[in-house]
Amino acid sequence: MRRLSTTEADFEVSFSALLAGRGGQERSVVEPVRAILSDVQARGDAAVCDYTARFDRLTLTPEQLRIDADTIKSEAARVPTDLMDALKLAAERIEVFHDAQKPTDLDFTDSAGVRLGMRWTALDAVGLYVPGGKAAYPSSVLMNALPARVAGVKRLAMCVPTPDGVLNPLVLAAAHLCGVEEIYRVGGAQAVGALAYGTQTIAPVDRIVGPGNAFVAEAKRQVFGQVGIDSIAGPSEVVVVADGNNDPRLIAVDLLAQAEHDEQAQAILITTDSAFGERVGTAVATELETLPRAAIAARSWADHGAIIVVKDLDEAAELVNRLAPEHLEVLVERPRDFSALVRHAGAMFLGRHCPEAVGDYVGGPNHVLPTSRTARFASGLSVFDFIKRTTIIETDQAGLERIGPAGVALAQAEGLDAHALSLSLRLGQKS
């Protein structure tokens, strides 16, 4: 963990080190992924079954790729009622928030008498990748599937690897809750290839979303263009802005909630109170003694954690904007005022009663957020990922007479004579 203070001479050097990327693209998987994708494109189901046997130690016929409806139901039924209720509460809240996100169409006639419009339509088909093993989070299923459903996507196809054939009841229950019925027990680059190019069994989709390992991330990168993809997630981060009027243990736990995700995760405290910062540092050490995922969290905190002491909240806001964090907690007297100073953050959690974990599960907004400073230009997953725009221009002869001549001049200047002709032939016609 680094201790920084804006009053120290070497602050800029230390702070810049925090901005440097963690992790990064795994170059070694580029060629293996290319080979798998070509093979899936060429051989379809046969290739998908071969790779599933090799990587997941699971021998399947093409007919067995899809998990049948009875299996989904019976696996989902194994989830305890209280947990099912928690999933339902989360799902309801996610639906309400994403429904409120839906944008409106444009349709207006402008001063030249030209009718202009913009219409939002849903994608036809979306592929949802869900990782297998320990990183299979039911909350991620909700966060990826529900915005697509709310957007009006008709077909949602899910791929989830089941190493050694072991199914994850929580993931299947979450999918079932979201109305996802087309689920394949396939993972890795072969799943991405199947969703992008289609096979005899798996129809192609228009966009693939969901987290995955280095193979999955690289496969998404390579099929981009053939289909749309979501952003490629890097390691997660939180910045906590807190004054001295907080319980150090709560802040410590909030920082560790980020650190426990991944050794490359980053948790940063920015505080106006130097002594409070020290108390949080001590509390982190204490909590690490009992935290089940202490090995991961301790590594993250040691390598990427930081406590930054600032003069005032204006200075804190400036650093937040440079960090452009995925998650920002604000535990100060007037959190709403502070939030107005923030230009770049994936998601903000305001007030002393609102830890980031609220947003991971039951807040309503999406927990798939821009990592590694990409909040400078990117946004969290939303309804906008599952809809697209068509612009519309409609004009009569009178409108064309008003705007057409300028179009002719520009087309001629650009040397595009058929463009110019398609306008000029229509000018001076009777309506």
Add this chain to the structure above:
Amino acid sequence: MRRLSTTEADFEVSFSALLAGRGGQERSVVEPVRAILSDVQARGDAAVCDYTARFDRLTLTPEQLRIDADTIKSEAARVPTDLMDALKLAAERIEVFHDAQKPTDLDFTDSAGVRLGMRWTALDAVGLYVPGGKAAYPSSVLMNALPARVAGVKRLAMCVPTPDGVLNPLVLAAAHLCGVEEIYRVGGAQAVGALAYGTQTIAPVDRIVGPGNAFVAEAKRQVFGQVGIDSIAGPSEVVVVADGNNDPRLIAVDLLAQAEHDEQAQAILITTDSAFGERVGTAVATELETLPRAAIAARSWADHGAIIVVKDLDEAAELVNRLAPEHLEVLVERPRDFSALVRHAGAMFLGRHCPEAVGDYVGGPNHVLPTSRTARFASGLSVFDFIKRTTIIETDQAGLERIGPAGVALAQAEGLDAHALSLSLRLGQKS
């Protein structure tokens, strides 16, 4: 040019050939681009100057990379007044339409008493790539720069190659009109690298937009993640849906306006009137005899053009949705009714008086649109490319009591104990 009819037995085979990709990723540039980007990242201005000398035959010092304000002004002044007026009309219309696109923020308190929000903010800095030589279109400068300006982006940095030092007055005039004052005479992968990583002279940006050759496209692909990028444009296409009640020459010219862009461009007529289709085919041949860019347009029409005869407009709409064209012209009796059947298209042009060229220059909506069937999942350039969302959750103790327990249950089920603890420690506290 292919002639297709939905009543023929081999229709599906012929139609599928139209759907196949034209062009595609140029693999041979991957390694050269990687080398250029690494070099620019390592050596900054020195590398940029070296590549500019090598590729553009132009020797510059770092101080000369930027085009000074006086040069921009004096070059812009060389543009004739009528052309300048045409640019201004186009700019005004683009501004009005993109201003209407700006979305609204969300801020509401939900049934659990939790305040939820979503806030749109502009990117800080955007890089605009403008190709040199013949593909340097002033209209593209407007279409890329103005949405960024309307979105509220403060810094717009433009890169345009000037082979042999030759400046393009029209491009500089368009930039000047958009208020772009930071312009560098640099192109290719070295420009993309400079904008993404920054050099001693060129500060890094957050997103790079604008068209370019294979080197530029590959460079954008490689810097994606470090910065945002727009979609990587493929060859352009138009689908014209027309009944027999049209002048065949007008339809022929509309098709050729697409074909004259590029030998890989695609122009397709879908008509309910077989005899009319034949007349359009004849008219295309006639127009090609006098069209200045006939060599390009004829190649495009021969290799990728098509006339498809359909039974009725419902069938036409179905084919349009499978083609998901960048541009769609609708010249039928009730174009608005037809447009309601279209789910996938980048931009629609409705009515007999509204050729696609209107949208290239003076319509108002953007002319940077999703090509090569990506309208299935992608949209044209817009204000949305230059803003991003921050979600906001704020709750008091009472709200946390209502939603927190479900969060604890889910965090425990996912094995993330610090997440659970950050919630449970706050439950049961006094407010």
